[in-house]
Amino acid sequence: MLKFTIITPNYNQGSFLLNNLESVDSQNYDAIEHVVIDGGSTDNSVSILKSFDPVKPLFWISEPDSGQSEAINKGFRIASGDMVAWLNADDFYASNESLTVVAKVFAERPEIDVVYGRGAYIQLPGEEKKEAWIQSEPSKLKYTLAGSVGIIQPSVFFRKEILTDSGILNEENQSCMDYEFWMQLVFSGASFHFLDEDLSCAILHQDAKSVAQREIQILDSLKASLKFFSFAHPRWITAYAEAKILGASSFLDNFSKEDLDEARLNELETMQNELWKKYNFSNRAILQLLSGHYLDRDEAEKGLSKHLPDWEKLTETSKIKQVLPQGKNIDLTLFPVFESMEDLRDQIHRLAWYIPSASEISCRLLISTSLEEKIRLEQRSLLSGMENNISVVSLEPGSQKTQALMSQSRTIGIWKSFEATENQISDLEDIRIFNLDKNNKSRREAFSYGVLLHELSWSLRKSMTEEMPWKLQAKIKSLPSYEKSYLFCTGPSLSDAIKHDFSDGYRIVCNSLISNKKLMDHIKPHFVVAADPVFHFGASKYASSFRRSLVTAILDYDLTFLLPFFFYPNFASQYPFLNASSIGVHQDPNTDYRFDLKQQLLVRGSDNILTILMIPLGATLSNDLYILGCDGRKPDENYFWKHDKASQFSDLMQEARNFHPGFFDHCNYADYYDHHCDNLSNMIDAGEEQGIKFNSFTHSYIPCLAERSV
Structure with missing residues (x-):
């Protein structure tokens, strides 16, 4: 018999908890364990748990946590059932047969990962039920989730094993974690089955998140959907504007726009226009809207024309197809020939990040016939895990065919033994070579890979360059006027920042500081900057974790993100929903030090985030830098x-080292630091000549900053 674990997160829901406990305990299905994770309630919740006399196994703990998502994840980790579900403390099952009918489906359909059914909302126990709208066709769930939920949470059950692929709840999401989790399940490939039975009831009381936090919940839902679909569905935009302007409980009042006066209607219209510009002003978003998958194409065009009147102009450049030069049939070929599965997988993984299939940049991998045979014998598809812009050709190492294939490529990426391999192809003419050798002493691999899309796609680069200046000007215009700029780097003394108030200035944070939620909440920054090809724009787990935190921070704090334009085309292609919030800045190592990005989005190139982006941006905003x-x-x-330990992904540092060994193995840190100190000193001297004041707010070992301590 399949076993169920029902998880109930609870915090001060004592008035509903007993009904929840009885609902689970009265199920006619025997193989059930009920796990209650209490967040340290101060009402009568714990006394209810202590006094409840269950028939079925009941386990509970009461301890402080960060919120509902962490509580549910605790339950996932200790669950011993084959099937898992969570039932919030203020929800209950529709009948004592709910789990019996669900178990029957799982038993008869082993290929099904998720079973979901019908459910209802009520405002108080015993009152009339309002049936929830459910997307009853699982094949349409993906498209439904783009603009609504289509699932009622307490009526969802899933096999515990699928958490390996989907991941657990996002603990930073405390308002719509269930909605984000459904998207995680769908995009991880989980198979869904709709059960046409009433399985649960959810109570809509004034303290329920669906009511009390509706404005936040809708905005968080919009942001969560952006991560998966790359656009904001008009339904989320409309719902948020209505909740923001008309009040969180307006959806319960069944209001009609006909009841609103002209002023209120104009407020709604203005807010919807702003949201469309903020979240849908990108080629990818527009293509998604026009795809016909998520809403009718005519409706999409009508919405775009109304809220983004320049949308057709925005897509003009993207329609230009980049034509390969005469005699070339591929954009990039990796060389030398791959002879091991480990090396092949490694480079496929890197290409998936650096050259996404949506870029339409074509890549060719050359593999030995012996490796091809190994793949065939082990029944592994050559295309497994590969993007559709990557092709594979097998040949014998040293084959004459190799030279012909190489000559047909626009560029060649040397991924191993760079110097020796470069000598092998020295007679090839008019072919640009990129050093992609991760062990090479030049330390260029991460940068060379990071700029590939910038270098290979002129049409993409051109269209993106034109939109940068107005985005920075619009951001500055939206902010209050301050006389100071605070620049937050990541050294140990950053921990002291929590003791100070920075509300009297512009706030710029950098790099992994975004992972320190407590400090981010305190600072409430306006800008975030990052520039490192290894830690921020690479394909390692470290870089991936950084970007996940970056996306969350940009959306949560309404940040504008500045990065080197070298890396911008790839970042924008991977995260099109951040188009309006990200700005690529050009750099030139031979230009003068720049202190006004409004005049020109150009900086003097350097190897440190403080000198390359933080000071130029801070000085653009004010003449007094801290x-x-x-x-x-x-x-x-x-x-x-x-x-600062709280502002770093310390557990992933070794993984980053292993992923880019040459970058770390061949770095002279003392020389690197001395060069940084000299460059910073020269930059500060140049800035002070232009009337900019530099202050070191915390202790520093850098001489030019120690001299300016305040």
Whole structure:
């Protein structure tokens, strides 16, 4: 008999908890365990748990947690059932047969991962039920989720094993974690089955999140859907505007727009226009809207014309197809020939990030016939895990065919033994070569890979360059006027920032500081900057974790993100929903130091985030700069930079080292640091000549900052 684990998160829901416990305990299905995760309630919840005398196994703990998502994840980790579900403390099952009918489906359909059914909302127990709208066709769930939920949470049950693929709840999402989780399940390939039975009831009381936090919940739902669909559905935009302007409970009042006066209607219209521009002003978003999958194409065109009147102009450049030069049939070929599965998988993984299939940049991998045979014998598809813009050709190492294939490529990426391999193809003419050798002493691999899309797609680069200046000007215009700029770096002294108030200035944070939620909540930054090809724009787990936190931070704090334009085409292609919030800045190592990005989005190239982006941006905003967290290198330090422990992905540092070994193995940290100190000193001197004041707000070992301590 299949076993169910029902998880109930609870915090001060004592008035509903007993009904929840009885609902689970009275199920006619025997193989059930009920796990209650209480967040340290201060009402009568714990006394109810202590006094309840269950028939079925009941396990409960009561301890502080960060919220409902963490509580549910705790339940996932300790669940011993084959099937898992969560039933919030203020919800209950529709009948004592609910789990019996669900178990029957799972038993008869082993290929099904998720069973979901019907359910209802009521405002108080015993009152009339309002049936929830459910998307009853599982094949349409993906398209439904783009603009609504289509599932009632307590009526969902799934096999515990699928959490390996989908992941658990996002603990940073405390308002619509269920909606985000459904998208995780769908996009991980889970198979759904709709059960046409009433399975649960959810109570809509004034303290329920669906009511009390409706405005936040809708905005969080919009942001969550952006991560998966790359556009904001008009339904989410309309719902948020109505909740923001008309009040969180307006959906319960069944209001009609005909009841609104002209002023209110104009407010709604203005807010919807702003949201369309913020979330849908990108080629990818427009293509999704016009695809016909998520809403009728005529409706999409009508919405675009109304809210984004320049949308057709925005897509003009993207319609230009980049034509390969005469005699070339591929954009990039990796060389030398692959002879091991490990090397092949490694480069396929890197290409998937650096050259996404949507870019339409074509890549060719050359593999040995012996490797092809190994793949065939082990029944592995050559295309497994590969994007559709990557092709594979098998040949013998040293084959004459190799030279012909190489000559047909626009560019060649040397992924191994760079110097020796470059000599092998020295007679090829008019072919650009990229150093993609991760072990090479030049330390160029991460940068060379990071700029591939920038270098290979002129049409993409051209269209993106034209939209940058107005985005920065619009952001600055939207902010209050301050006399100071605070620049937050990531050294150990950053931990002292929590003691100070920074509300009197512009706030710019950088790099992994975004992972420190407590400090981010305190600072409430306006901008975030990052520029490292290894830690921020690479394909390692470290870089991927950084970008997940970055996306969350940009959406949660309404940040504008500045990054080198070299990396912008790839970032924008991967995260099109952040188009309006991200700005690529050009750099030139030979230009003068720049202190006004409004005049020109150009900086002097350097190897440090403070000099390349933070100071130019800070000086653009004000003439009085306060710098924090620049004490990462003591005189006896053997690494380049130490970080505030709460502002770093420390557990992934070794993984980043393993992924880019040459970058770390061949770095002289002392020389690197000395060059940074000299460059910063020269930049500060140049800035002070232009009337800019530099202040070190926290202790620093850098001489030019130590001299300016305040």
